[in-house]
Amino acid sequence: AAAPHDDTVKLAKIPTTNNAHLGTEAYKDAYPLQYKSFMKNNEGAPSPTGFGGAQPENSHLKNQPEMLENFKGYKFAIQYDDDRGHTYAGKDILSSKRRPGQKGSCIVCKSSYMYDVYYKDSGWDFASKPFDDIAAPIAADQWFGCSSCHDPETMQLRIYNVGFVDSMARRGIDVKTASHNDMRAYVCAQCHTEYYFTKEDGRVNMPYDNGYDAEAEFQFYQSGQAGGFQQDWIHADSKTPMLKAQHPDFEAWVTGVHADAGVTCVDCHMPYVRENGRKYTSHWMTSPLKTINESCLKCHDESAETLTARVKTIHENTFKLQRIAGQTVSKAHLTIQAAMNSGATDAQLAQARLKLREAQWYWDWVAAENGVGFHNPDRIMRTLGLAIDLAHQSIEEANAVVKGSL
Amino acid sequence: AAAPHDDTVKLAKIPTTNNAHLGTEAYKDAYPLQYKSFMKNNEGAPSPTGFGGAQPENSHLKNQPEMLENFKGYKFAIQYDDDRGHTYAGKDILSSKRRPGQKGSCIVCKSSYMYDVYYKDSGWDFASKPFDDIAAPIAADQWFGCSSCHDPETMQLRIYNVGFVDSMARRGIDVKTASHNDMRAYVCAQCHTEYYFTKEDGRVNMPYDNGYDAEAEFQFYQSGQAGGFQQDWIHADSKTPMLKAQHPDFEAWVTGVHADAGVTCVDCHMPYVRENGRKYTSHWMTSPLKTINESCLKCHDESAETLTARVKTIHENTFKLQRIAGQTVSKAHLTIQAAMNSGATDAQLAQARLKLREAQWYWDWVAAENGVGFHNPDRIMRTLGLAIDLAHQSIEEANAVVKGSL
């Protein structure tokens, strides 16, 4: 279904010695245009909107200090950065202060080594082993390579993340028979999505069963559909069992206006560009506003300025509510802690904690999503509205337990 | 600037005896197509989205009972209906339970009698006189006629509502020299906008000075820019000085994505239609989804189903937060009342009331806007997010005054 330009692209035989086909260098001579543009992922420029961007050490914790409270007791309070180019995927996980103590499952979205070596050999066994052991054999070049998206033999787009394949199957979607257009989203979706590690064997799974939005995913975790998995951690201050949301870019996009029109991640983030009059797919996956002519103006008649300003406006409206939601969630953690200090029991605080867990989930779902609202404005804003409401309800509830209420 | 057809359409001499030119019948023979389509405003069909529509007695108070609390002590708690066709403008104001006790200013947006007779004669004098006296000479046919939008002599679009002209002038915009395209929005904006009656002489004025959005308009009222006008009423339960927002359709639209692209009210609500291969402007101003082919599909390539579903999704996301905001505002009124009953003083409750006033303003701005989010989704959702946050803050504040807080 998903041949890149079918017969028009000359197929090269990529060497497999030392798993060279899991890297990028082995493809350099055969596909120079794609290789060269992929290397642009090393560039670290800010976004014209002032949100996102690809600078090193662009710390979420610095830009939104409320995260320090909200993730207290969990690794995300130690280091949590804005994402940057794909070429950094390996470097950044290896140097992340979140790495120590992790399991093999963390390599799933950082290298197709997961599939081409480990999974083919012994299924999900690698997932529960220590990260450092599993990561050791992966060479620098193999952390994120062409094989993350392409079948090295056919150069067709492929989904190697078996967790995504299984999760989609539970929704009745067979990604093996997906249309070419759908593949242009699924190939990103396999990583750019909310996930959790199953309690049973540590495999990667997605909570899609009830639908793709934040509310449906919360329901998934609440109703026991995640099996033994119940929380990511217990919050240090409020002692609430928390969920961490991770980059639900796919889920945000899929119910939005662009997905309605069949516009995929690739259309915006990997537009067709030209060299010597011939088109090829840009492999610089970054803010589409850096390539607005190719990414947006092929469909939109507005000027580049109008369109950039519009994206910025959506970002600003989103970020305004995101900060309010995040800060109210922080206050709720502290209020529940204060209630505990005043002698409130777990039974008395159950409601307040449940509301806080849900509130933080909605806030985090948006904060972890990378489009800062753009991928689905009204859906994202709805999610933030729910977060604000629930966080306040939690605060009011905790106060009521100790102080009573009017 | 705004001739509806320059030399191409025959101009008819419209009789002025008994102010016939302020009605519709006098235009019937000269402009049969426009007349006939204008009469379709009498049709009372629901909208395909299930929101809005043009049914009689479609009561906001029934669909959102929280309004009964939120408007307590003010006329809007007695009767407040969804709008319907322009042909009902006179009928509905005369039969409204909100009518008794009103002033002449209420006729401003119901009939150009305001301008062509009263204003031309003696300026804004009519505005402070009793409504019933001012309304008495206006014949059934003259309540909303062709002259509401057209200069009866030239048939050009015109703005007769002097209050709008003055308010725009304060923003540096001279509507007399507006482009034709801008006129296709201003002609609606003169009525479909937030307004207040000045304390000084009861004239209609718009709070545009700091910007068009809900936050800028709130700042206008807070900073004394409205002169002697400080509130619409004192809330019966919470004793808070309240503002009522009224149909800010223009303000919602003007910073949205369609306005960016120069798409005006008329493009959607009065599309071109054809008879015998020639175009004329539909004068059935209603939900554009009833004429989705002419209203939307000329610019959009999505199917009618996809587009209708999208509008409905935006409505649903908006309405979800709108209900939460409205209900939280209700709770805030009751909480402040309870605080008063427990002996809290006005000084102690000042902060809680101020937050409630602002919260309700934001909620009402959206509830009174007629696009149910569509005219500017992320802006509207931001406004609702602020409402939810502030209403809860008010509740927490009032509780803290009496019960203390953690």
Place this chain on the structure above:
Amino acid sequence: MDFKQYVSEHTLKCLAGGFVIGALVMGVGSVMVSATGGPAFCGSCHAMKEPAASHAMATHKDRDCVECHLPHDNPAIYLIEKGRTGMIDTYHEVLRDYPAHIQLSKGAKETVNKNCLRCHQTTVERVKMGAAPMDTGDCMKCHSRVAHGSNHLEGGIKVE
């Protein structure tokens, strides 16, 4: 050596080449003129492949490109304009420096609008835009896709 380098080192030659093509178009008779106004000729350039492909899918696929994109006020202006724009097109085609998505310049929009009216005056003559389309934001505000289909179709980009 890439094209840009080639052209910047041989600017004069290229301009002369462009001029010759333009002059040819202007100079040759009406047979040549009509042979160089349709999708087959216009679509022969790389830059024009996408407009030609989208045109082929549009309701106006039976109208020649020049029906819309050249002024039809009188034959002399038509020919001068054809030569002038032909040279510009050729220059940028050789340079390969045209943007990913070419957009109509202001003058080109006016030309197109006048041509819409040439065929559709009767349809619009009873509404405001009949006399002065540009004032209403032009025909393209609502009909930009009648001539080139669209990339907005459900199912994503069709023209690639």
